[in-house]
Amino acid sequence: MVRGARKPRLADVAARAGVSRTTASYILNGRSDEMRISAEAVARVRAAVVDLGYRPNRTARSLRTAQTRTVGLISDNVASGHFASRMLTGASAAAREADHFLLIGETDGDPLVERLLAEQMLDQGVDGIVYATLRHREVVVPPSLLQARVVLLNCVDPASGLPAVVPDEHGGGRAAADLAARAAGPVVVVGDEREQGTHAGTMRLAGLEERLDELGRAVDDVVRCDWTVPAARSALACWWSGGGPAGSLVCMNDRVAMGAYQALDGLDASIPADVAVVSFDGSELASWLTPTLTTVGLPFADLGEAAVRTLLDPDARGSGTQRLAMPVVHGGSVPTVARVTP
Amino acid sequence: MVRGARKPRLADVAARAGVSRTTASYILNGRSDEMRISAEAVARVRAAVVDLGYRPNRTARSLRTAQTRTVGLISDNVASGHFASRMLTGASAAAREADHFLLIGETDGDPLVERLLAEQMLDQGVDGIVYATLRHREVVVPPSLLQARVVLLNCVDPASGLPAVVPDEHGGGRAAADLAARAAGPVVVVGDEREQGTHAGTMRLAGLEERLDELGRAVDDVVRCDWTVPAARSALACWWSGGGPAGSLVCMNDRVAMGAYQALDGLDASIPADVAVVSFDGSELASWLTPTLTTVGLPFADLGEAAVRTLLDPDARGSGTQRLAMPVVHGGSVPTVARVTP
DNA sequence: CTGTTAGCGCATTCAC
DNA sequence: GTGAATGCGCTAACAG
Secondary structure, eight states: OOTTOOOOOHHHHHHHHTSOHHHHHHHHTTOTTTTTOOHHHHHHHHHHHHHHTOOOOHHHHHHHHTOOSEEEEEESSGGGSTTTTHHHHHHHHHHHHTTOEEEEEEOTTOHHHHHHHHHHHHHHTOSOEEEEEEEEEEOOOOGGGGGSOEEEEEEEOTTTTOOEEEEOHHHHHHHHHHHHTTSOSOEEEESOTTGGGBHHHHHHHHHHHHHHHHTTOOEEEEEOOOSSHHHHHHHHHHHHHHSOOOSEEEESSHHHHHHHHHHHHTTTOOTTTTOEEEEEEOOTHHHHSSSOOEEEEOOHHHHHHHHHHHHHOTTOTTOOEEEEOOOEEOOSSSOOOOOOOO | OOTTOOOOOHHHHHHHHTSOHHHHHHHHTTOTTTTTOOHHHHHHHHHHHHHHTOOOOHHHHHHHHTOOSEEEEEESSGGGSTTTTHHHHHHHHHHHHTTOEEEEEEOTTOHHHHHHHHHHHHHHTOSOEEEEEEEEEEOOOOGGGGGSOEEEEEEEOTTTTOOEEEEOHHHHHHHHHHHHTTSOSOEEEESOTTGGGBHHHHHHHHHHHHHHHHTTOOEEEEEOOOSSHHHHHHHHHHHHHHSOOOSEEEESSHHHHHHHHHHHHTTTOOTTTTOEEEEEEOOTHHHHSSSOOEEEEOOHHHHHHHHHHHHHOTTOTTOOEEEEOOOEEOOSSSOOOOOOOO
16 A cells, blocks of 8 residues: 555546446446456456555445445343343354444433434444343334334344344243253242243243143242342242252242352252252353352353344344244253263 | 435425525534524524434435544453443443444454454444453554554553553552451462463552552462462362461452352351452452452443543543542451441 | 446535 | 535446
8 A cells, every 4th residue: 555645545446457436346346247347457456456455435335325334233231231241242243244333322221312322323324223132021112213124132022023033931941841850859940930021031931831741740839039149049048948848949040049059058958969950041150159050041142143144134024033042051050861871 | 204205315404494505504513603594594494304304314424524423342352251341331321422333343352353343443434443352451452453543441552552441450459458458367369460461460469469568468378370260269278278277368350259258168267257358350249149249340331431432532642541440349258347436 | 348427415615 | 694516435327
C-alpha cells in the first residue's frame, strides 16, 4: 500500500487496472464468471487491490444494498449471566462465520430501554435481531421489533409464532431421570419448579416424571425452594430432619445442588454412596464440588450459534422452535453403571 | 405513520413541512438556532417527522460523515468468562449512553482471528476499538488495530502507550491486607502469583506485602498452586498437614478460596474463628459459601463502562492507564472489627 | 465482455 | 432564513 495516500476507492483500483468501476465491482463481488470477464482483467484488478491495499467501504455498500451485514442481539441480562453469556460467544462466532458482526444491547428488563434499543437497531439497519433472555421463559416481543427478522433465543413467544432456539428441557428432564434412577430409594426434586415464571422448571419436571414412570419409578417428593445455594441448603436440611432420607436428589440447577451438598455435609449422608445428586445447568460450578457434580448441561454456546444461523438462513422463515439437546456432564455424584467389558 | 407507505426520507419530511431538505436537516441536527430558522418552520418539520414516522437513515449519514456511531470490542474470551462478561454489560451500557452501539468479536486467543476481526471492524468503520482480555495481563496489540482509536480493557501494552482501563490490583492487595490483619497469626497466601502470566497475581501480592509491612505484619508463607478449586484444595490440605496452621489465608481468587474452604472442612479449623479467609474477585461464588466469603472485587462492569467512555471522550487521547478501585465485598470469613458505638 | 449512468439518503457549501 | 447543487463510495440497470 502506498503510504501517505488517502484511502483508495474502487475507482482507484479500476483506474490502476485499466478497467471500469463496474468491471472491478463485478470481480470483487465474485461475479467475474457470470459476467464472463477476461481472466487477464481479473488478474490486473486483483493485483491493483493488493498494490493499493484497497478495502471496500462497507458503509457505502450498505447504503446501496440496504444490507449492513450486522445482526443485533437484544437481551435482558445475558452478558451479566455468569454462564449464559456463552450465548454471546456462540452468537458472535456464528455471525463472524457468515461475515456478519454482532451488535449487542442489554435492557436489564426495562421495557423502555428495550423499545429504544429495538428502534435504534432498526435505524442502524441490522439484517436481523436475536431476542434473548437469561432464563428460559415465555416472552412477548415488543411489536416494534417485528419490522425486522427476529429469532428468539432461550425464550418463546407462543402468540407471535416467531422462530425460537431453546434447550430441550423436557429431554433434559428425561436424561436426569435415567441418572437419578441409578440409585435406589426415593427420588426427591429440590427447587420450586415454578421458579420465577421460567419454563425450565416445569418442563424439566415433566420430562423427569415421564421417564421415571417408564422406569417404574416416580418423583417421591419435591422440596420447594428458590434456586439459590442458601435457600436449597436450609430447605433441604429442614426437609431431611423432618422426613425420610432420599435415594437421589434431582436439583433444579447447579447452585441448588451446591446447597444440597452443603446440607448433606451436615448429615451423615455421603455422595453418591448414600444419596445420588443430579442437577441441571452444566456450569463450571459442577466441577468445583467434591465429588464433582453430574449435571444436565445447558448448551448456551450452541444455542447462540443456532439462533444466529437461523436468523441468517434465508430459508428458515417459519422454522418453528428448535430444541437443542442438553448434554449430560458426567461427574461423581451418581453411581456409575456397571458395564459389561468383554 | 401512514401504513403501507415506503420508508420516509428526509425529503418527504421537508416536502410535507413545506421547507427544503437543508432546513429540515438543520432542524433535525439541532442546528435550528444557529441557523436562525423560524420557530414555525421548526414546528412544522417536527410535526411532519411524527406524522410520517420518519427515522434518519444512519447508513446514509455514516457515509456522509464518516462516522458510524459504533464501537468495536475485540476480546480473547470475555464473553465466555463467567464473571468477566460483565465488562460487556458495562461497555454496552456506556455505548448506548453515548448513542453508540457495541460490536463484539471474540478471538479465543487466535492471532489470525484477531487480525481478521480487526480488519473487518476497521472496514465496518467503527469509531473506535476496545481491546479486552479475560485476565488482567500484558498484551501486544496487533499493529493493524492502530489505525483506529484504541483503548485497552483489563490489559496493558507498555510498548504502545495506549490508554488502558484496569483494576487497581495493588490497591486491592492493600485492602486484602487490612482484612487479613484482623486475625492474629501467620498470613498465608494461597495461589501461585505468577499464574498464567497475569499481572494480577504479582500486583496483588505486592500491595498485600506493602500494606502488611505498614501494619507490622508480613506474608509468612505462600502456598503455590493453580487458581482452581481442586488445585487449591489439595495444595492447602497438603501444606496444612506438613506445617503450622495459619491465622489468615489470602486466596488469589474466589475459586481458590472455595478450595481452601474444602480443605479446611477436612481439618478442625473453623472460619473465621480459627482462620480468616480473604480472596479476590467478588464473584457470586463468594455468597454461596458458608460462611460467605469476604473478597476484594473486580469491578468488571465499571471497567467496561470506563473503557468505552474513554474511547468516546474526544479529549482523552493520552489518558494513560486508569486504575479502578477494587471494592471489598464483605462476607463472614474474616472477624468483624469491633466498633465503638456511642 | 466493458463502460456510462444513475441513484442509495444524507450533510453541507454557496448563492439567493 | 432558505433552497439548489454536490458528493460520500458503491452497485447495478442498461447500452454498447
